[in-house]
Amino acid sequence: MAAGPQPTDPDALVDTALAGDRRSLARILTAVENRTPIAEAALRRLYPMAGKAHLVGITGPPGSGKSTLVSALIGAARAAGRRVAVIAVDPSSPITGGALLGDRVRMQAYTSDRDVFIRSMAARGHAGGLASTSTAAAAVLDAVGFDLILIETVGTGQSEVEVAAAADTTVVLEAPEMGDEVQAIKAGLLEVADIVVVNKGDRPGAQRTASQLRAMLVAVGRVGVGSSGRARPAPDGEAVRPRPKEPEVLVTTALNGDGVPELLASLDRDRSRGRGAEDTPARLARAEAQVWAILADRLRADLHEPANHAATEATIREVAAHRLDPFAAADRLLARRGGRRAAG
C-alpha cells in the first residue's frame, strides 16, 4: 500500500492528460493497470472520447522480431504523420512483470517525439484481465489523441493471443525456418490473424515460409466455425468473431525497413473494411470484455466486503476440504447476496 505517490484528483489528471501532459497520462495508465478507483473515474470521462483510433494487435513467437518490427512501424507511421502509441503487454512474469522488456530500450529513439508514446504493462493476472486491461489502456490513449495504437504481446500463450485478437486488426509474426514445435504453434496463432508477417525477410527461406503459411491458411480455413468465416476467440472467450477473408501474408525485414510501408498500407486496408461501423465484431467483443471485467470485479468485491468476507472465506475452506462441492458453494454465496439485498 501507499508505495507510490499520493493519489491525485482524477479530474485534474484527466484534464492535464488531455492537454498533452505525458506524466498524467502515464499515471492514468498505471491506475488502469492496477485497477484503482482513479482508473474508474478517469475512464468514465475518457471512454466517451475514445473510439477513433485503430487498434492493432501484434503477436508471434519469441525470436520473430516483434519489437524491431514495432519500432519500424512507429517510424513508418510517424513519416505518414500519425500519432502512435504502443502498449507492450508482458504477461510472462506475473509478479516481477516487465523484466523481459529490456529491449524496450531500442525504442528510446522516440522518447523526444511527443507524438509517440510507449508503455509496458505487466499483467496482474486477473481472470480475463489481460485483454480488458490492455483494451482500457488503449481507450485512454485513444481519448488523448493517438490514432494508431499497437498492442504488442510477448509470447504465444492463450492470454497473449486473446490480447492480440481483441484489436481491430491482428498481426501475427513469424520468422523464417523455425523449429518443428514453433511450426505447430502457428496453427493456433493463424486462426486469429488478419495479417501474417514473415519477418527477417533477408534470411534464406523467408519466401518459402510465406508460401507455406499461405498453404496453411487455406488448410486452417477448412476448420472454421460456421459458414460466415472462421471463428476467433473474443476477449471473454465465448463470442466468436467471423473473419470475412483470408489474411494477407507479407514479408518484412524490420531491421532495414523493407516491407514496412507495405505493412502499414495493409493495416489501413484492413481497417477500412470496418470503417464507420460502431459495431464491428472486434468492438463488440472488446466492449463485452470490459463490461464483463467490471461486473466480475464488483461481484468479487461484494463477496469480500466486510459483511460477507468471513462467510465467503468459510465457504471456500469447506470446498478446499472437499466437504462442500463448488456448485453448492456458489449457490450459497449467491443466496447470501440475494438475501441481503432483499433484507436491506
Added chain:
Amino acid sequence: MAAGPQPTDPDALVDTALAGDRRSLARILTAVENRTPIAEAALRRLYPMAGKAHLVGITGPPGSGKSTLVSALIGAARAAGRRVAVIAVDPSSPITGGALLGDRVRMQAYTSDRDVFIRSMAARGHAGGLASTSTAAAAVLDAVGFDLILIETVGTGQSEVEVAAAADTTVVLEAPEMGDEVQAIKAGLLEVADIVVVNKGDRPGAQRTASQLRAMLVAVGRVGVGSSGRARPAPDGEAVRPRPKEPEVLVTTALNGDGVPELLASLDRDRSRGRGAEDTPARLARAEAQVWAILADRLRADLHEPANHAATEATIREVAAHRLDPFAAADRLLARRGGRRAAG
C-alpha cells in the same frame, strides 16, 4: 450442437466411472471441458470423494522435453505402485485445440495399463477457465482413484503458468543452454516453481545450467512479496501463495530415466510438507478459483437469459459505440438484475 453422442444420465456415468469404466470417465471429462450440465451433476457427486490425490503441475518452455519427462515419470510412479493420470493442457490453439498433441503418441505405451489415464484438454478460452477446468478435471480423476495427477501445460504464457501453479507441487522444466530470450522467460516461471528440473542432463552444460538456476532462484527470492515468502499467482489471480522454501533444482535425462526416481522422491517430499492439511494455500486457491468460475458462469448466464438478453446486448452495443462507458453499463446491468429480483 448434438455433434457427439446423446447425453447420458450423469448418475449412470458417475456410477460406471467409479466402477472403473474408462469411457464413462472420458465422457465426464469431456463434459467438464465443455462445461455442460452433465459436468455439474457429475462434479456435485464426485467432488466430495476427491481431495486425496497429489496434483503436480509441470510446465516449461518448448523443447525442454516435458512430454518425455511426463512419460518417464509415469513409468517411475507405476513401478512404485501408484495410479497415475495425466492432464495435458494445450491452450495454444483456442479453436482447433489439440493439434499440438501429436507427441502424445509417445504415451501409447501405457494404453493397456488400467492404472494410467492420459487426457488432452484444449482450453475453451473462458475467462480464468483454464485453471478451473483443469482443476475440475483433476477432481474427477482424484475421485475415481488416481493418486498422482500430472497436469502438463504446453507453452509458458500466463494461463499456462497459472494452470501449473494451481497444483499442489509445481515443477518447472528447463533445457541446458537455451537462448537468451528463453533465459529471460525463466524469471517468471521460476517464481511459481516448487521444484526446478534441468532436463536433457546428458547434454553439455546441464550442470552449469543447474548452477545458474540456483543462483537465479536466490536473486528471485529477493523480490518476494511480504516477509512470509514469495508470492505466487493463484488461479483467480488475486490471492498469493507464500512459498516456504527455495525450490530444489534437479537434473534429469528423461530419455534414459536418469534422475527420474529422484524427481519422484522430491515430489513426495514436497507433498509431505502439506500432508494432512485441508487448507494449504494451493488447495484454498483452487477452491476459490472453482467457485469463482461457477459464479462467473452463472452471472453470465443470467445476463443472457431470455428476459435479459436483448437489454444486455443493447447495452454492449452502446459501449462499443462509445456512447456509454463500461462502468455505467455494468451498473445498469446490475441494477436490472436487482430490480428483477426485487420485483420477482
